[in-house]
Amino acid sequence: MATASKDDQDFSILPELPADVFTAPLQKPAHVGNDWVEPQQAQYTSEDDAIWNDLFARQMDVLPGRAASAFMAGLQKLNLNRGGVPEFGKLSEDLGALTGWSVIPVPMLIPDHVFFWHLANRRFPAGNFIRTRETFDYIQEPDVFHDVFGHVPMLTDPVFADYMQEYGRAGWKAMRYNHIKALGSLYWYTVEFGLIEEKPDDIRAYGAGILSGPTEAIFSVEAESPNRIMLNVDRVMRTDYVISDLQPTYFVIESFEDLYRQTVERDFDRLYRSLGPSFTYANSAVIDVDNVLHRGSQEYWLRGGRGSGAKPV
Numbered sequence: 001m002a003t004a005s006k007d008d009q010d011f012s013i014l015p016e017l018p019a020d021v022f023t024a025p026l027q028k029p030a031h032v033g034n035d036w037v038e039p040q041q042a043q044y045t046s047e048d049d050a051i052w053n054d055l056f057a058r059q060m061d062v063l064p065g066r067a068a069s070a071f072m073a074g075l076q077k078l079n080l081n082r083g084g085v086p087e088f089g090k091l092s093e094d095l096g097a098l099t100g101w102s103v104i105p106v107p108m109l110i111p112d113h114v115f116f117w118h119l120a121n122r123r124f125p126a127g128n129f130i131r132t133r134e135t136f137d138y139i140q141e142p143d144v145f146h147d148v149f150g151h152v153p154m155l156t157d158p159v160f161a162d163y164m165q166e167y168g169r170a171g172w173k174a175m176r177y178n179h180i181k182a183l184g185s186l187y188w189y190t191v192e193f194g195l196i197e198e199k200p201d202d203i204r205a206y207g208a209g210i211l212s213g214p215t216e217a218i219f220s221v222e223a224e225s226p227n228r229i230m231l232n233v234d235r236v237m238r239t240d241y242v243i244s245d246l247q248p249t250y251f252v253i254e255s256f257e258d259l260y261r262q263t264v265e266r267d268f269d270r271l272y273r274s275l276g277p278s279f280t281y282a283n284s285a286v287i288d289v290d291n292v293l294h295r296g297s298q299e300y301w302l303r304g305g306r307g308s309g310a311k312p313v
């Protein structure tokens with residue numbers, strides 16, 4: 001993303017959005033300021049805490065051996081198993097001591113430029129609400145379980161923590177080039193649905209979208225259907241993605257250092273100038289340049305995917 005040395009944007013205060021930059025319009029609730037931060041974290045009921053505990057227990061049945069070692073270590077370092085929805089103040093204290101990050105409560109969706117600005121300042125915006133028993137298995141909007149259980153443990157890894165900050169800085173550059181969707185693909189295939197090859201033939205998940213649900217935690221690393229392809233940033237930023245089903249393709253990194261090197265040390269100005277106005281590759285495509293670890297059968301989607309009752313095989 002090559003932002004640290006070449007981009008002189010000052011992120012100490014929320015920068016003005018240039019007039020020619022378009023971001024999706026969102027109605028700001030009256031009780032939050034321009035930073036969209038809630039005055040305080042929600043008060044959770046005992047049922048909310050019980051839902052957190054049940055979600056936590058369900059993930060711990062499937063994550064050992066499938067989640068990245070850095071993620072499992074992060075859960076331990078932050079004592080996220082102490083019971084109930086974590087208190088953001090305490091969480092930020094612990095995380096701050098490790099990597100200088102904090103967790104801030106926001107309404108469920110905030111504008112892209114505000115989200116990027118928080119990341120650039122090592123603040124992770126987390127949804128305030130928690131899902132209900134009725135939406136226990138699947139929710140469209142990220143809740144506090146997805147945001148805190150899924151994302152925050154990885155922020156204890158120093159290299160990944162730096163990557164996330166640089167991603168926020170890169171967001172402002174992407175907005176200026178009108179390529180926020182391409183940068184969004186990078187987030188999608190790394191921060192949300194990334195895999196890492198920890199040892200030969202030992203592929204683990206580090207993406208929060210995978211780690212916060214039981215089905216994809218197994219599917220992403222073990223199923224026959226999806227492609228598993230080594231990450232190539234140019235390729236990923238030209239690849240479309242779906243948000244409402246299991247992924248047809250996962251991209252795999254060698255290490256977090258490798259991810260950092262491929263992105264942060266890259267000249268994104270040049271990359272943006274070379275990008276077309278829309279995506280080139282469908283999310284199930286395998287192309288000539290791909291270093292393919294597993295060529296998926298795509299059987300799950302050929303049978304209709306989510307809603308068809310297809311088994312995630």
Ligand SMILES: [Fe+2]
Nearest residue numbers: 142192208209
């Ligand atoms: Fe997420």
